Amino acid sequence: xxxxxxxxxxxxxxxxxxxxxxxxxxxxxxxxxxxxxxxxxxxxxxxxxxxxxxxxxxxxxxxxxxxxxxxxxxxxxxxxxxxxxxxxxxxxxxxxxxxxxxxxxxxxxxxxxxxxxxxxxxxxxxxxxxxxxxxxxxxxxxxxxxxxxxxxxxxxxxxxxxxxxxxxxxxxxxxxxxxxxxxxxxxxxxxxxxxxxxxxxxxxxxxxxxxxxxxxxxxxxxxxxxxxxxxxxxxxxxxxxxxxxxxxxxxxxxxxxxxxxxxxxxxxxxxxxxxxxxxxxxxxxxxxxxxxxxxxxxxxxxxxxxxxxxxxxxxxxxxxxxxxxxxxxxxxxxxxxxxxxxxxxxxxxxxxxxxxxxxxxxxxxxxxxxxxxxxxxxxxxxxxxxxxxxxxxxxxxxx
Amino acid sequence: xxxxxxxxxxxxxxxxxxxxxxxxxxxxxxxxxxxxxxxxxxxxxxxxxxxxxxxxxxxxxxxxxxxxxxxxxxxxxxxxxxxxxxxxxxxxxxxxxxxxxxxxxxxxxxxxxxxxxxxxxxxxxxxxxxxxxxxxxxxxxxxxxxxxxxxxxxxxxxxxxxxxxxxxxxxxxxxxxxxxxxxxxxxxxxxxxxxxxxxxxxxxxxxxxxxxxxxxxxxxxxxxxxxxxxxxxxxxxxxxxxxxxxxxxxxxxxxxxxxxxxxxxxxxxxxxxxxxxxxxxxxxxxxxxxxxxxxxxxxxxxxxxxxxxxxxxxxxxxxxxxxxxxxxxxxxxxxxxxxxxxxxxxxxxxxxxxxxxxxxxxxxxxxxxxxxxxxxxxxxxxxxxxxxxxxxxxxxxxxxxxxxxxxxxxxxxxxxxxxxxxxxxxxxx
Numbered sequence: 001x002x003x004x005x006x007x008x009x010x011x012x013x014x015x016x017x018x019x020x021x022x023x024x025x026x027x028x029x030x031x032x033x034x035x036x037x038x039x040x041x042x043x044x045x046x047x048x049x050x051x052x053x054x055x056x057x058x059x060x061x062x063x064x065x066x067x068x069x070x071x072x073x074x075x076x077x078x079x080x081x082x083x084x085x086x087x088x089x090x091x092x093x094x095x096x097x098x099x100x101x102x103x104x105x106x107x108x109x110x111x112x113x114x115x116x117x118x119x120x121x122x123x124x125x126x127x128x129x130x131x132x133x134x135x136x137x138x139x140x141x142x143x144x145x146x147x148x149x150x151x152x153x154x155x156x157x158x159x160x161x162x163x164x165x166x167x168x169x170x171x172x173x174x175x176x177x178x179x180x181x182x183x184x185x186x187x188x189x190x191x192x193x194x195x196x197x198x199x200x201x202x203x204x205x206x207x208x209x210x211x212x213x214x215x216x217x218x219x220x221x222x223x224x225x226x227x228x229x230x231x232x233x234x235x236x237x238x239x240x241x242x243x244x245x246x247x248x249x250x251x252x253x254x255x256x257x258x259x260x261x262x263x264x265x266x267x268x269x270x271x272x273x274x275x276x277x278x279x280x281x282x283x284x285x286x287x288x289x290x291x292x293x294x295x296x297x298x299x300x301x302x303x304x305x306x307x308x309x310x311x312x313x314x315x316x317x318x319x320x321x322x323x324x325x326x327x328x329x330x331x332x333x334x335x336x337x338x339x340x341x342x343x344x345x346x347x348x349x350x351x352x353x354x355x356x357x358x359x360x361x362x363x364x365x366x367x368x369x370x371x372x373x374x375x376x377x378x379x380x381x382x383x384x385x386x387x388x389x390x391x392x393x394x395x396x397x398x399x
Numbered sequence: 400x401x402x403x404x405x406x407x408x409x410x411x412x413x414x415x416x417x418x419x420x421x422x423x424x425x426x427x428x429x430x431x432x433x434x435x436x437x438x439x440x441x442x443x444x445x446x447x448x449x450x451x452x453x454x455x456x457x458x459x460x461x462x463x464x465x466x467x468x469x470x471x472x473x474x475x476x477x478x479x480x481x482x483x484x485x486x487x488x489x490x491x492x493x494x495x496x497x498x499x500x501x502x503x504x505x506x507x508x509x510x511x512x513x514x515x516x517x518x519x520x521x522x523x524x525x526x527x528x529x530x531x532x533x534x535x536x537x538x539x540x541x542x543x544x545x546x547x548x549x550x551x552x553x554x555x556x557x558x559x560x561x562x563x564x565x566x567x568x569x570x571x572x573x574x575x576x577x578x579x580x581x582x583x584x585x586x587x588x589x590x591x592x593x594x595x596x597x598x599x600x601x602x603x604x605x606x607x608x609x610x611x612x613x614x615x616x617x618x619x620x621x622x623x624x625x626x627x628x629x630x631x632x633x634x635x636x637x638x639x640x641x642x643x644x645x646x647x648x649x650x651x652x653x654x655x656x657x658x659x660x661x662x663x664x665x666x667x668x669x670x671x672x673x674x675x676x677x678x679x680x681x682x683x684x685x686x687x688x689x690x691x692x693x694x695x696x697x698x699x700x701x702x703x704x705x706x707x708x709x710x711x712x713x714x715x716x717x718x719x720x721x722x723x724x725x726x727x728x729x730x731x732x733x734x735x736x737x738x739x740x741x742x743x744x745x746x747x748x749x750x751x752x753x754x755x756x757x758x759x760x761x762x763x764x765x766x767x768x769x770x771x772x773x774x775x776x777x778x779x780x781x782x783x784x785x786x787x788x789x790x791x792x793x794x795x796x797x798x799x800x801x802x803x804x805x806x807x808x809x810x811x812x813x814x815x816x817x818x819x820x821x822x823x824x825x826x827x828x
Contacts, residue, residue, distance in 0.1 A: 084560070152421045153428070153811060161810055163560060164489070164697070167690075168803040175800050265421055304564050311561060367572070370565030374558050375550045 016240045018233075035225065058217045060330050065224030066285040068325035069231045071309040072318055073278025078307070079316035080239055081271040082251025083154065087166030088279055088306045090173035093298035094146045095139040095280030096193075096287040097183055101126050103135035103194025103288075125191055126182055132198045136284055143280025147272040155268035170300050177295035190294035193287050196220070220289055227285070231278060232318050238274065239318075247271055248316075308366065312373050314382025323381045328366075335362050422764035423771050425811070430772060432808050435728070442730030443723065453723060459601055461719045467607045467676070469715020470614040474669035475692035476699070476707035477621065478540070478662030484638040484702035485658050486548070488559040494689015495570035496540045496663050500670030501680045502574060503535030504528050505585050508674070512586035521589050525675075529613065532674075533667035539570070540663025541656055549652070567686075575682035585678045610672045617668045618708060621661065625704065630657050638702070687799060691718070694806040699817050706818035713817070714802060721801040734785040741780030748773025 009015045019025040074088050106127030113120045150169060154162055177184045185191030196203035203223050206215040238244050246267045249257035258264050287293040305328055313324020377383050446452040453461075475497055482490045511517040511524045543566050551559045592605040625631040636644040637654045645651045673688065674680055691714060699710025751769025 152424045153807070156425070157810060161697075164693070165807055165810055168807050171690075171803050172800060265418060269421075301568075304561075304568070307561055307564075367565040367567070367569030371547050371562050371569070374554070374562050374565075375547070 018236055018240070036222075057333065058221065060333055062217065062220045062224050062289055063286060064322075064326045064329040065221070065228045066282050066289065067306075067309070067329055068228055068322040069285075070279045070282035071306055071313070071321040071325040072231060072235045073275040073282065074306045075310045075316060075318070075321040076235060076238065076247070076278070077271045077275035079310055079321075080244060080251065081247035081268065083268060083271060084163040085154075085166045085272075085275070086163050086300065086303045086307065087150065087169040087173075088275075089298040089300070089302035090169050091143045091146060091276040091279035092283030092286070092302065093173055093177055093295075094143040094276075095283030096293050096298075097177065098142040098280065099135045099139040099284030099288060100191055100193050100293050101183055102128050102130045102138050103132065104191060105129060105194075123182055125185060129194075132194070132196055132203075135194060136281060139284035140277040140281040143283065144273045144277040146280075147276025148269065150276075151269040151272040152265075154272060155265050167300065167303075170298070170303055174296065174299055177298060181295075184293075184295040187296055188294070190292050193291055193293055196223075196288055224285070227281070228322070231281070232322065235278075236318050239316075243267065243270060251316075304370075305366075308370050311370060312381060314379055317382050320382035327381065331366065332362055335365065419764040419767050423768040426765070426768040427772055429812055430776070432804075432812070438730075438732070439724040439727050443727035445730045446727050452727060457723075461723060462716070463601060463603050463607055465716035465719030466712065467610050467715070468719060469695075469712035470610060471669045471672055471676075471711070472688070472692045472695045472715050473708040473711025474614060474617065474665045474672075475688060476696040476711045477665045477704060479693050479696040480699075480701055480704060480707040481634070481638075481658050481662045483696070485634070485641075485655060486552075486559070488548075489563065489693065490543075490548075491560065491563040491689070491693075492543055492566040492570060493540070493563075493662070493666060494685040494687075494692070495567045495574075496536050496543070496685070497666040497670045497673075497689060497692075498680075498682065498685025499539045499570065499574065500532040500536035500663075500667040501674045501684060502578065502583075503667070504532035504671035504674045505583055505680050507531040508586050517586060518589050521592070525609070529668055529671045532671040533664040536667030536670060537660045537663035540659040540666070543570075544656060544659040549655075567689075571682050571685075578682070580682060582679050582681045585674045585680065588675070606676055610676060613668060613672060617665060621665065621704075624661065630654070634658055634661075691802045694802045694809075697806060698809050700815055703818050709817060714805060717805060718798060718801050722798055732784050732787060737780045737784035737787075740784070741777045744773045744776035744780060746773075748777065 019028065070088065070092060073091075074085065077083050077085050104125070104127040106123070106129070107125035108121045109124050110119045111122045112118075150166075154165060157165055178187050201207075203219045204216050206219075239248075246257070246262045247270075249260065249262055250264060250267060254264055309324035309328045310321050311324070312327055313322065314320020379386065443452060475493065478493045478496070479489065482488070482493070507528050508517065508524075511528065516524045543563075547562050547566050548559055551562060588606060592609065594605055595602045596605060596608060597603075598608065625634060633644070633649045633654045634657060636647065636649055637651055637658075641651055644654070669688075669692075692711065695710035695714040696707050697710070698714055699706030699708070748770045751766045751773060755763065755766040755770065
């Protein structure tokens, strides 16, 4: 016999379990298998329609997987520890550029030196052409280092002041990326990203793996999927551990937490560093998949996109962050699809069209969604899911 | 009666390694900021004496430009400060309220320019433009409050903050959608506004005089409104304590709306002045002024209305003079000065060691940072510093960065701002 509200957690073991119930475990496996089948190019018949991924959707899906890693990272610091960080774009940028410098091609130019009267090599772009085994962790570590440097300034401040300092960080970072052109390639030009080659195995070229021919998209999808699983489980485990509980205590009331013996500065630093590590790895991968990294793309809008991901998806949950990342990443595609329906015929698909073009609707919808979700569903998509689940579990009684 | 000796027990404060490292780091950052600030000021004086910096005309432009810009920042900062004082969140959409006001001012001004009124009866036209901008901005500010923020009155403070960022994107792209993303021009001013006049021995542009006069008038009006009128008293009461104010018979919702209205109107005045001076308007032009005005509000002490104005003026002048002072970093520090600094740093390190040994003060980490930083700085002062110079690339383009450096500096050194914050009871602590 089940007591209390459905889904009520009444003992410690359930509270810290990765999966709260066998149902959750089952659906997680189903989702896992379905995603792998879809990603490998299979299709799932659902009776009334057949689910499959075509070229465009696969690209969005791959971006979602990587963006979800960064969103989980932000969720650790903002959702779990309650420290509002608007500086996530900066850490993404640090990761992206570290990867580009370590893995990318360098560029030099021979210029005439007036002083010596001879031709000298001038560096246009730093590049070390290292393996992915090196640049991927290095991107994360570099971002974590940046987080470590920022954290002391950040944890002296609370709430809004912290948000403002991290906002300042985005602007200082963007300026740094713009001006430091031997690293970033300069405004509007950017630099090409490194090839995705892990010890000679190329993720960005088709090849034969275990008797299956995998093209670039499928390989990238699998890479992202495996990494997301690793990072998601890591985050979930972190939340279950002593650190995670300490962070939640800090979020709920920092004074009370510190009275209970939680070292605020240490745990806030840990949250910042881990979150930046996630962001760094994700930043390296997202821009490597796109193929070009531009210094001006790491602006406030990017930070707010990530904040929106966790707010729309659900604060302080891993699955919420993944849902939010999917939602925000697929938003352009959704708007474009909507524009195809006769009801939304007023949306023009050409960029030079009349007022509501796809781009306009996208930005307006983006702002509107944040506001609407915060007003009506503060727990995000995750909260909607919990409500629907509880409704069906308790049916036909409402409580 | 026997005299009792009171023994003050020496407390041992736990100072583990991470805390000490963090304290050393924070103190290093503070010293770093202060050191470069002093260097740039001294360097500017040194270079000016040698005549290698900028001319007297240059300084005059820096000062007048800074004051005029600062006056506008101050007006916008009032809106941030008032809302923060009452509701305890930063309304990031205030910059967009300002931008919408600029669009309002521009459309009315184009109408005026078309029928010739801007030329024939300039001051009346200007008044109409300002009032139009005030109405547009205030209407948008009130609308955002009623639609978005009121629903979130009881929510944690992060939520209205993020909502305001959402509102700000919504307003930006709605404006871009309605009026196109291109840069619009404010109409040309009549000739007598572009001439230079001598005021107190300074040559000042007519338009700059107008900005100062209008700002002064609106600040006086606001001061009268907040201190003398019934609504103003209600605003102050609500800012002090919402619940008690409600018990005293003040309609809190209406007062909050009034706050947004007044803040929006001030942003409207600033917006028409900004459009008037800088002419170029597009859908993102509210963003940077908004952020900088927010910096000004923090600099002056958020929630504090005179502080907002003072912060605006300070930021305007610092920002105008900043690039000049940054280029002054190329002034080489003379050997005598750097050796003196080295001796001073050694002295501080010795002082820290003395305090640490005698446990005079319980703060171990401060003493450790004194020792560490003193030694490091002394080493630098004796080796690197003599004749060292810094050339910052693109110093003239860092103008927008200065506001953020000021912001981070203020938050690190004195987070309550120059005049201290004035917050509602429930927001304190």
